[in-house]
Amino acid sequence: QLVESGGGLVQPGGSLTLSCAASGFTVSNSYMTWVRQAPGKGLEWVSTIYSGHGNDAYHADSVKGRFKSSRDNSKNTLYLQMNSLRGEDTAVYFCARGPYGSRMLDHWGQGTRVTVSS
Amino acid sequence: EIVLTQSPATLSLSPGERATLSCRASQSISTYLAWYQQRGGQAPRLLIYDASNRASGIPARFSGSGSGTDFTLTINGLEPEDFAVYYCQQRTNWPPVLTFGGGTKVEI
Numbered sequence: 741q742l743v744e745s746g747g748g749l750v751q752p753g754g755s756l757t758l759s760c761a762a763s764g765f766t767v768s769n770s771y772m773t774w775v776r777q778a779p780g781k782g783l784e785w786v787s788t789i790y791s792g793h794g795n796d797a798y799h800a801d802s803v804k805g806r807f808k809s810s811r812d813n814s815k816n817t818l819y820l821q822m823n824s825l826r827g828e829d830t831a832v833y834f835c836a837r838g839p840y841g842s843r844m845l846d847h848w849g850q851g852t853r854v855t856v857s858s
Numbered sequence: 859e860i861v862l863t864q865s866p867a868t869l870s871l872s873p874g875e876r877a878t879l880s881c882r883a884s885q886s887i888s889t890y891l892a893w894y895q896q897r898g899g900q901a902p903r904l905l906i907y908d909a910s911n912r913a914s915g916i917p918a919r920f921s922g923s924g925s926g927t928d929f930t931l932t933i934n935g936l937e938p939e940d941f942a943v944y945y946c947q948q949r950t951n952w953p954p955v956l957t958f959g960g961g962t963k964v965e966i
Contacts, residue, residue, distance in 0.1 A: 775956075782945065782961045783945055783955035843907075845894075845947070846914075848901040850901055
């Protein structure tokens with residue numbers, strides 16, 4: 741199970757940190773991904789942090805340099821730190837798990853809504 | 859970057875009919891393709907992985923096929939709960955970038 745939290749209303753240029761608490765598996769042994777969905781739009785990959793790769797995280801060009809994905813293995817939790825937020829970052833943010841070595845996302849959280857507006 | 863193009867954008871069908879959804883990749887991705895279902899206001903759900911393998915708990919009426927650049931998701935005998943939006947997704951090996959198709963809405 742994945743449970744996201746931390747969404748809300750933030751002004752342009754502001755910051756927000758999302759959390760995704762996992763249960764039933766360990767984030768350290770999984771590929772953990774953030775996907776977002778703007779209102780009325782499709783799914784957009786945001787970032788993935790890979791296990792077994794020294795906590796390497798990769799981010800979409802649209803968020804590179806502004807967002808950072810990380811995890812706390814002791815809390816079995818994934819984070820997404822979002823800085824310099826823009827209106828186009830307004831979306832529901834989902835965290836999702838991919839089994840180690842896979843290219844799919846087999847478990848998803850329910851999502852947390854982020855609204856960037858003044 | 860690999861682009862996934864889904865067609866049609868909308869598919870209007872009746873319960874009991876067969877739905878055939880297409881996903882085309884801009885370059886070969888072997889069989890590294892997944893399909894997801896998203897019902898209104900819910901999180902996506904994995905249906906098919908590696909092009910043709912049903913995920914755990916997915917009914918047999920869902921099937922996937924294809925390789926290279928052309929992939930198909932077939933739903934045999936649409937049930938009321940199948941009317942939803944379907945996305946295809948791939949991940950490149952390096953750099954590890956995920957991409958989703960634009961989605962196909964299956965409506966009554």
